[in-house]
């Protein structure tokens with residue numbers, strides 16, 4: 260492992276041009292995150308937390324500044340390379356789970372795996388193992404998201420984020436729609452994944468949830484305060 264951070268932001272800005280005027284969602288943010296870190300991102304609503312996470316996930320190109328992932332500037336990558344990087348290096352977990360309602364839990368997890376590997380005989384065993392790891396048994400795996408509890412849906416969403424074995428897991432309010440017991444279980448899973456060496460970046464409003472992380476940054480008006 261080199262000494263380069265796995266994620267580097269150099270003066271990254273994100274500006275949304277609107278008829279009412281430009282919104283500066285991120286304002287020249289500098290941030291270095293080492294491999295294996297567990298980082299919490301806090302701050303008031305509208306301070307730029309989700310924008311920061313989406314930039315790190317390279318769901319979006321910065322308006323200015325540079326983002327590097329695994330030591331490479333994303334501006335130097337082709338669209339194909341970026342798509343492949345998003346599929347293999349990064350897993351996303353959202354507050355509202357964002358599962359496909361018409362697919363079963365199993366199929367939701369299998370989908371990104373097939374995108375990466377194509378359908379294969381090994382897919383089934385792998386998908387089932389990842390679901391078991393987050394506590395979804397084979398019967399629950401046949402349910403569609405509306406037939407699962409919030410906590411179960413979030414565990415399926417974590418399995419989906421994990422299925423391609425990403426080094427980085429980005430979570431936007433992963434416990435925001437859960438009661439405290441389910442929230443604790445999700446934090447247990449994230450802590451275990453960090454213990455395996457995965458880099459975790461988690462947006463949260465909840466100081467108790469943030470206390471699981473080893474470092475916390477606070478956003479304010481598009482900057483790290």
Ligand SMILES: Nc1ncnc2c1ncn2[C@@H]1O[C@H](COP(=O)(O)OP(=O)(O)OP(=O)(O)O)[C@@H](O)[C@H]1O
Pocket residue numbers: 275277282283284302303304305306307308309310311
């Ligand atoms: N697609 C968009 N177009 C225009 N403005 C946007 C867009 N997305 C976000 N913004 C603005 O950028 C700023 C930062 O938004 P962001 O979603 O990152 O905040 P947040 O810290 O995640 O807030 P919350 O805690 O409510 O989720 C806000 O002022 C928001 O209105």
Ligand SMILES: [Mg+2]
Pocket residue numbers: 308309310431
């Ligand atoms: Mg947000």
